[in-house]
Amino acid sequence: MIFIPPSGRDALPARTDRASPQYRKAFEAYLRRGTPIDLRGRAALEEKAEPAARNRPATHYIWRTRGDGKVRPSHAANDGKIFAWDDPPPTGHPGEDYGCRCWAEPYAPDAQEFFNIEMKDVSDEGPPWGHTDFIRHYFFGGGRTVTVRETGHLGAVAAEFRRQAGDVPTRLPGQIADFARAEADGRFTDTFKAPYEMQHIVFSLGNTTIRGRFSGTRQQNHALLDLRGTISFKLTDMFRDPGDIEEWILEPIGAVGAFPTEFLGTPYSIVDHWRGTFAAKVLVDRRQSRFFYVPPR
Ligand SMILES: [Zn+2]
Numbered sequence: 001m002i003f004i005p006p007s008g009r010d011a012l013p014a015r016t017d018r019a020s021p022q023y024r025k026a027f028e029a030y031l032r033r034g035t036p037i038d039l040r041g042r043a044a045l046e047e048k049a050e051p052a053a054r055n056r057p058a059t060h061y062i063w064r065t066r067g068d069g070k071v072r073p074s075h076a077a078n079d080g081k082i083f084a085w086d087d088p089p090p091t092g093h094p095g096e097d098y099g100c101r102c103w104a105e106p107y108a109p110d111a112q113e114f115f116n117i118e119m120k121d122v123s124d125e126g127p128p129w130g131h132t133d134f135i136r137h138y139f140f141g142g143g144r145t146v147t148v149r150e151t152g153h154l155g156a157v158a159a160e161f162r163r164q165a166g167d168v169p170t171r172l173p174g175q176i177a178d179f180a181r182a183e184a185d186g187r188f189t190d191t192f193k194a195p196y197e198m199q200h201i202v203f204s205l206g207n208t209t210i211r212g213r214f215s216g217t218r219q220q221n222h223a224l225l226d227l228r229g230t231i232s233f234k235l236t237d238m239f240r241d242p243g244d245i246e247e248w249i250l251e252p253i254g255a256v257g258a259f260p261t262e263f264l265g266t267p268y269s270i271v272d273h274w275r276g277t278f279a280a281k282v283l284v285d286r287r288q289s290r291f292f293y294v295p296p297r
Contacts, residue, residue: 062107063105115282128151190213192213194209225281
């Protein structure tokens with residue numbers, strides 16, 4: 001369900017003071033209902049996962065030669081190339097051959113890893129709805145579906161999605177990276193779907209589902225995969241809450257009479273869809289990478 005906090009554009013009925021402690025208390029009580037996800041708990045889990053991945057020893061090296069005339073041709077051909085310690089080239093690892101003066105320069109590609117998701121087409125169609133706009137639509141909108149961009153909150157929702165999943169190495173980037181690793185051929189596609197808590201930013205989205213599909217191409221370049229592709233996002237939510245509005249918001253602030261109490265309103269869908277692109281470099285070796293999927297608890 002959707003609910004706009006006191007920063008919304010509209011006031012409640014004129015006699016209501018939105019800054020009053022009574023109002024705030026009622027509003028907070030409303031927001032607290034349901035089963036909020038502990039975002040801090042999830043963030044802590046991700047923080048835990050990241051340093052562990054970073055601390056793993058390098059599995060790859062860069063072949064280096066002395067660069068003089070005494071380097072055997074097969075080793076000169078390896079110069080500057082990246083090899084895996086568990087997958088030696090036909091020549092063997094540097095220094096293994098008798099008299100070989102070549103050496104392995106540790107290859108620390110972590111810094112070269114990145115995952116960039118860009119949101120497209122998330123512009124809003126007007127100023128953000130205040131919470132009375134959502135209530136008004138509930139009572140008088142006849143159940144008509146609204147788009148998030150119509151309510152003026154799509155930009156904020158997309159930004160919040162990025163914060164919770166799009167920019168988190170163990171969430172959507174990790175999922176795409178894992179899927180690309182598992183695909184043998186050059187193209188990959190898969191779907192994702194998860195509920196997101198949005199109530200602390202613009203409104204109470206108790207159970208907003210954002211789902212989508214990503215498709216892209218992978219190209220292996222030594223230890224790294226080059227990933228490129230597109231993502232389609234779809235958001236679905238419902239505004240339905242006659243009891244709560246009355247019990248937790250209208251009653252404590254004495255605004256029950258502001259709406260026809262015998263008329264409970266009509267639940268309505270809140271939907272939208274938008275696009276995104278991604279460009280990334282991730283390590284083929286999942287154990288080395290910052291980007292791997294950890295399912296939310
Ligand atoms: Zn050598």
